[in-house]
Amino acid sequence: MAAYAIVEACGRQMWVEEGKFYDFNKLPFSPGDTFSLSDILLVNINDSVEIGQPYLNENYAVDLTVLRHFSGPKVRVYKMRSKKKTRKTFGHRMKLTRVLINSISRIANTKTTAFL
Template sequence: MAYAIIETGGKQLKVEPGRFYDVELLHEEEDAAISIDQVLLVSDGSTVTVGRPLVEGAVVEATVMQHRRDKKIIVYKMQPKKKTRKKQGHRQELTRLMINSISVGGKALATA
């Protein structure tokens, strides 16, 4: 089972070909093919390549499926005995990516 650990939106994410993942909002059109070169680790099932900090020549190919919003988070602040209350809601903007392939040095390790 091949997988890679990528960095996008300030977060690290373990990805596998043929699966979809929700990441921070990317300003790309829907159905657009993108390549992510911020690859920290690549495994093809038997060998593991760890980058310092990135793996040289490693690219993860993905397709933007849709832009969506995460579920609402309620932020409630209250000071007791002061009659001070503040209620706020937040919905994070997300992009759903379908991972197509993982390649190192132009050679595809895994495809969907």
């Protein structure tokens, strides 16, 4: 099994694996930028599992590359108050950033660290 980690980013905990891409809430980076995540909760490399207390920030780093920014699926909201003839429809599209997990490594690099 490939190396994986459980990281905390954008207010969520996510299981990430090397070589796969994930969608985060919009990040303040340009496409092509590389950065590393700081809040790593669990790491499994070569079947050796390490659990943070609460984080493994000083021992591990998860390096990511920003692929693109895009809008998520459209959510339509319809509100109606019965017997009042009040109807309201509005929508929302979440702004997202697609990132590629480059590596989950033991030694932290001196790249830009994002505290999400």
